[in-house]
Amino acid sequence: MNVSEGGSADYAVSLKSPPSVDFNVLITGHSDTELTLSSESLSFSPANWRIPQMVTVSAAQDDDALDDVVTLTHAASGGNYNSVTASVVVTIDDDDEAALVFSQTELGITEGGSARYEARLASRPSDEVEVLISGHSGSDLTVSPTTLRYPPQNWWLPQTVTVSAGEDDNEAGESITLTHTASGGDYASKQGDVTVTVADNDWRARVSLAADSVNDLKISEDGSRVSNLMAKSFPATPPGTNKGIPVSICFSSSLSDFGFNLVYSGLTRTLDSSGCNLNAPLRISGDSAQRRSRFWLDPIADAVDEPDEVVTVTVLANPEYPLPAGVQINTAANSRVVTIEDDDPTVVSLARTGSGAISEGGSVGFTVSLGRVLVAGEIIDVPLSISGSGVVPADWLLVKNPGSANTGVRLINSRTAKPAVRFAGAGAETATLLLEAAVDNTDEGDGTEIFEVALGADGTVANGFDRTSLQTNVGGGADPHETDNAFSVTVSDATSPPLAFFTQASSSALESGGTQSVTVRLSSAPTADVTIGYSVGGREVAGTDFKIAGSTTVVANTVEAVIEISLIDDDAVELGEIRTVELTLETGTGYAVSSRRPRHVLSVADDDESLLSITAPADAGEGDSGVTDRLYTVGLSAASSSDVSYKICFSGTATIDLTKADLTQADAVPSADYQPLLDGEAFGAHCIAQRIPAGALASDRAVGIRVRGDTSLEQHENVTATLNLIGKPPLGVGIGEKQATHRIHEDDSLSLSIHAPESALEGDAGSAVKNFDVRLSAPAPSAFTYSICFRAAVSTATNNKDYRAIAKTGTRYNGCRQFSMPKSLVSSGADVRMLVYGDAVYEGDETVVVSLRSNGLPSGVVLAPAASSATYTITDDEPVV
The missing domain is CATH 2.60.40.10 (Immunoglobulins)
Incomplete structure (x- = not known):
C-alpha cells in the first residue's frame, strides 16, 4: 500500500x-x-x-x-x-524533491561590478552534496567560490556566490548561464542555472522615453486630452549623428481594438493594432548635450462601452535605419504605459422578476444589471429610489437574494429611501435583490399600497447619475437604460390569521456568549395573546448545552416575541466544532406558519482551547563521571476528547548519541554529551513520539535526556526539545510552549602553570635566550589569551642590566604582556622569553620572577596554586675578590 x-x-x-x-x-x-x-x-x-x-x-x-x-x-x-x-x-x-534553490535565477551586472546570489538545497540530502559551478570559462566573469559543499547536518544553510564582471573594450553586453551540477547522495546529477547578464559600460549615449508629466500618461478617448511624449538621447550625442538618431515608436496592448493617431515630425500615422512605425522613423535631434524629439498620441473615439485601454509605448532601434555607433537604447527607461480612458457610459438596467401583487410579509425580486462585466479595479455605484404614496423606509427591507452569487455586489445605505448598489472588481455584472414588504399593522384604506422602485436619475456629472458622492471610476461613467429603469408593485395588507416567521434565518454565537435572543414575528398584530410553538433540534443538547422554554407569546396588539436561548459554557474541548440549535415553528391556534422564514439556526462555536506545552528540567552541571537523567514535562492545558499524538525532537550545542536510552538501563553511558531517553516510540534519528490518551492531561510515559559526566573542559551546552503535533490534531488542540531548553553547565576546569628553565652560569659577555614554559593540565577546547609579568620588584636581578624580557619576534618589553594559548594544545611553546646578559662583575647569584595573571582568563581556566609563578636563578661565575 x-x-x-x-x-x-x-x-x-x-x-x-x-x-x-x-x-x-x-x-x-x-x-x-x-x-x-x-x-x-x-x-x-x-x-x-x-x-x-x-x-x-x-x-x-x-x-x-x-x-x-x-x-x-x-x-x-x-x-x-x-x-x-x-x-x-x-x-x-515523499512530497519533497531534491533540487537546487537559488535566491534569484537572473542576475544583472555592469562591467567592472559584482553581484551575489545564494544557493541552497530544497531537502535534506542522504549524504554530503558537492555543487560545481561552471559555464563562465572564456568569459569576463569571475565566480567565487566555484564549489559548494552541503553536509547533512546543516544542509538548509544557504551559501553565497559572488559573481564579478571584468572590463572589456567592446560595446556589447553578454549573457552567461552558470550551470550548477550536484553530486552526492540523492542529489546526484541535479542541476540548476543562474543567468548572468553583463551590461556594457562603453556606450557614450543612451536613448530613453519620457513624459512631461503624469497627465501625459492618461488620455481621453474623445480627444480632449492627448499624450505628449518625447524620445531623448543623453548624456552626449556621438559624432556622425547630425541627421538625428533614428528610432521606432512601438505599441502593444492586451486589447485588439484600440486605435489612435501617432503624430510626429509633421506626419500622422493611424494605428489600430500592436506594431511599430518602421517605414518613417522618428529622428531625435538637438544640441550636443541632449537631443529630444516629441510625438503625440491622439485617440480615435468609438461608441463601444469597454474598460480603459492600457497601451505600452516603447522606443526601439529601427531595423531599416541602424543606430549610429556609440548609441544604445536604454532598456531600463525606453517604455511608458499610457491609459486611454473610455468615454462611453455603461448602461444600467432594472428588471422585476415575477409579476402580480404581494402581501405584507412577502417579497418581490428584481435585478440591477450592467451593460458589461467589470474588470479588476473598476467600480460602478448605481443609485436607487424606493418611493410611493405614504411609503417610508420602515415599510420595506432591501437585501441581496441569498440564492444568487451576486459577485462583487454590495448594498449601500440600504435602510434609506435612496439606497445604492455597488459593483466592484472582476466579474461584477448583475445584482439579484429582494424587496421585502414589512408588516405595519396599519389599515391602508383600500387594503393596498404601491412601491415604486427606480434607478437614480441621469445627470451631467462624470459618473452619469445625479449624486456626486458616488464612487464610480469607469471611463464614461454609468447611465440608466432608456426604458428598463423602473417598476412598481402592489402590496396588500397582511392576511388573517397572521403568519408567523423568524426575523432572521440564522445567527451565531460563542459557547461563552450567554443568553442569545431569537425574534419571531406575526404578519399582523393579534387582538389577544398568541402562544407560538416551535420544535428544537440540532447537535447541541437541551439541558446540557443550553436551556430554552418550549414556546413564546406575542402579546395582544404587538407583532413580535423573543425566544431566549441560554448557552451553557463548559471547559471541555469539544473538538472545536460548530454545533447548532435549530428552531422550527409549528402551527398553532391564532396564527399560521409562513413559508418565508419558518426555521432559525443558531450556530454555536466551542471557544475552549487546549494547548500542548513542554517544560525543560532545571539547569544543572554535567558532573565528572556517571550519568544523570533529566526529564522534560509535556502536557495539555485541558483534556481533549480525542487522542493527541506528538513528537519531541532534540537539538542544541551539546552533541547527541543517537542510540536512545531506556529508563530501566540506569548504567548505560552515552558516547556523547547526552542521549534521548526512550520511553515512547522512536520517531526518526533525533525524535521520540508519544501520545496523550483522550480525557488525560499528559502521557503516562516520561521523556528526557541522559547526560554524561566528564572531566573535559567544554563550553556551557544547551539541549533544546522541540514539540510538534503528529498528523492532523483534534480540533481545538494547538501548540503552546513549543520549545524548552535545558542548559548543561560546564563544571570542569583546566589549570594553567608556568615553569622556569634550568639555572645556568651568566658568562662574562654577550647574552643568552632563556624560555619559560606555560602549560595547561589538558588541551584547550578553544584558543584563549593569558598575561605574564616580569616582576622587577621581587626579583634581585636588575631589568635591562642583568636581563631583558623579549617577545618571540625579538621585540623587547617591560612589565606584562599577553600571549595566546592555541586550541587543542597544552603548551604555548617558547613564547615567554628573556635575554640574560653576561658580565665580568661579581654580584652573587640573582633571581628573575615571572608570574601568571588571573585577569582575563576564560571561564574554566584557573591558575595552578603551586605554579602560578616561576623563578629563574642567574648563577654568578665571577670569583670573589
Missing part, C-alpha cells in the same frame, strides 16, 4: 477461518520510521472473527526527498493461529 507523506491510509485485517480461542495480532516493524499506527494490537475471538478490523497508517513529514519503504509484520498468538504471520509493505510517497 502507498501513503503520502503527511497523509494517512487504511487497510483491513481479517481471518480466513474461525479461531479456537481469543487471541491478539501484534503489529511491528514501524519503530524508527516516520509511520504511526492507529492500533498496534488487534483482538480477535470466535465471536468477531468474521469482522475485518481497520488499521490507519499515518506518515509524518520529513526533510529528505526519499520514498521510504516499511514492512509491517503481523504476528498472531493463541490457539490454532499461534505463530501465524503476515506482512504489509507500506511505501511512503
Whole structure:
C-alpha cells in the first residue's frame, strides 16, 4: 500500500477461518520510521472473527526527498493461529524533491561590478552534496567560490556566490548561464542555472522615453486630452549623428481594438493594432548635450462601452535605419504605459422578476444589471429610489437574494429611501435583490399600497447619475437604460390569521456568549395573546448545552416575541466544532406558519482551547563521571476528547548519541554529551513520539535526556526539545510552549602553570635566550589569551642590566604582556622569553620572577596554586675578590 507523506491510509485485517480461542495480532516493524499506527494490537475471538478490523497508517513529514519503504509484520498468538504471520509493505510517497534553490535565477551586472546570489538545497540530502559551478570559462566573469559543499547536518544553510564582471573594450553586453551540477547522495546529477547578464559600460549615449508629466500618461478617448511624449538621447550625442538618431515608436496592448493617431515630425500615422512605425522613423535631434524629439498620441473615439485601454509605448532601434555607433537604447527607461480612458457610459438596467401583487410579509425580486462585466479595479455605484404614496423606509427591507452569487455586489445605505448598489472588481455584472414588504399593522384604506422602485436619475456629472458622492471610476461613467429603469408593485395588507416567521434565518454565537435572543414575528398584530410553538433540534443538547422554554407569546396588539436561548459554557474541548440549535415553528391556534422564514439556526462555536506545552528540567552541571537523567514535562492545558499524538525532537550545542536510552538501563553511558531517553516510540534519528490518551492531561510515559559526566573542559551546552503535533490534531488542540531548553553547565576546569628553565652560569659577555614554559593540565577546547609579568620588584636581578624580557619576534618589553594559548594544545611553546646578559662583575647569584595573571582568563581556566609563578636563578661565575 502507498501513503503520502503527511497523509494517512487504511487497510483491513481479517481471518480466513474461525479461531479456537481469543487471541491478539501484534503489529511491528514501524519503530524508527516516520509511520504511526492507529492500533498496534488487534483482538480477535470466535465471536468477531468474521469482522475485518481497520488499521490507519499515518506518515509524518520529513526533510529528505526519499520514498521510504516499511514492512509491517503481523504476528498472531493463541490457539490454532499461534505463530501465524503476515506482512504489509507500506511505501511512503515523499512530497519533497531534491533540487537546487537559488535566491534569484537572473542576475544583472555592469562591467567592472559584482553581484551575489545564494544557493541552497530544497531537502535534506542522504549524504554530503558537492555543487560545481561552471559555464563562465572564456568569459569576463569571475565566480567565487566555484564549489559548494552541503553536509547533512546543516544542509538548509544557504551559501553565497559572488559573481564579478571584468572590463572589456567592446560595446556589447553578454549573457552567461552558470550551470550548477550536484553530486552526492540523492542529489546526484541535479542541476540548476543562474543567468548572468553583463551590461556594457562603453556606450557614450543612451536613448530613453519620457513624459512631461503624469497627465501625459492618461488620455481621453474623445480627444480632449492627448499624450505628449518625447524620445531623448543623453548624456552626449556621438559624432556622425547630425541627421538625428533614428528610432521606432512601438505599441502593444492586451486589447485588439484600440486605435489612435501617432503624430510626429509633421506626419500622422493611424494605428489600430500592436506594431511599430518602421517605414518613417522618428529622428531625435538637438544640441550636443541632449537631443529630444516629441510625438503625440491622439485617440480615435468609438461608441463601444469597454474598460480603459492600457497601451505600452516603447522606443526601439529601427531595423531599416541602424543606430549610429556609440548609441544604445536604454532598456531600463525606453517604455511608458499610457491609459486611454473610455468615454462611453455603461448602461444600467432594472428588471422585476415575477409579476402580480404581494402581501405584507412577502417579497418581490428584481435585478440591477450592467451593460458589461467589470474588470479588476473598476467600480460602478448605481443609485436607487424606493418611493410611493405614504411609503417610508420602515415599510420595506432591501437585501441581496441569498440564492444568487451576486459577485462583487454590495448594498449601500440600504435602510434609506435612496439606497445604492455597488459593483466592484472582476466579474461584477448583475445584482439579484429582494424587496421585502414589512408588516405595519396599519389599515391602508383600500387594503393596498404601491412601491415604486427606480434607478437614480441621469445627470451631467462624470459618473452619469445625479449624486456626486458616488464612487464610480469607469471611463464614461454609468447611465440608466432608456426604458428598463423602473417598476412598481402592489402590496396588500397582511392576511388573517397572521403568519408567523423568524426575523432572521440564522445567527451565531460563542459557547461563552450567554443568553442569545431569537425574534419571531406575526404578519399582523393579534387582538389577544398568541402562544407560538416551535420544535428544537440540532447537535447541541437541551439541558446540557443550553436551556430554552418550549414556546413564546406575542402579546395582544404587538407583532413580535423573543425566544431566549441560554448557552451553557463548559471547559471541555469539544473538538472545536460548530454545533447548532435549530428552531422550527409549528402551527398553532391564532396564527399560521409562513413559508418565508419558518426555521432559525443558531450556530454555536466551542471557544475552549487546549494547548500542548513542554517544560525543560532545571539547569544543572554535567558532573565528572556517571550519568544523570533529566526529564522534560509535556502536557495539555485541558483534556481533549480525542487522542493527541506528538513528537519531541532534540537539538542544541551539546552533541547527541543517537542510540536512545531506556529508563530501566540506569548504567548505560552515552558516547556523547547526552542521549534521548526512550520511553515512547522512536520517531526518526533525533525524535521520540508519544501520545496523550483522550480525557488525560499528559502521557503516562516520561521523556528526557541522559547526560554524561566528564572531566573535559567544554563550553556551557544547551539541549533544546522541540514539540510538534503528529498528523492532523483534534480540533481545538494547538501548540503552546513549543520549545524548552535545558542548559548543561560546564563544571570542569583546566589549570594553567608556568615553569622556569634550568639555572645556568651568566658568562662574562654577550647574552643568552632563556624560555619559560606555560602549560595547561589538558588541551584547550578553544584558543584563549593569558598575561605574564616580569616582576622587577621581587626579583634581585636588575631589568635591562642583568636581563631583558623579549617577545618571540625579538621585540623587547617591560612589565606584562599577553600571549595566546592555541586550541587543542597544552603548551604555548617558547613564547615567554628573556635575554640574560653576561658580565665580568661579581654580584652573587640573582633571581628573575615571572608570574601568571588571573585577569582575563576564560571561564574554566584557573591558575595552578603551586605554579602560578616561576623563578629563574642567574648563577654568578665571577670569583670573589
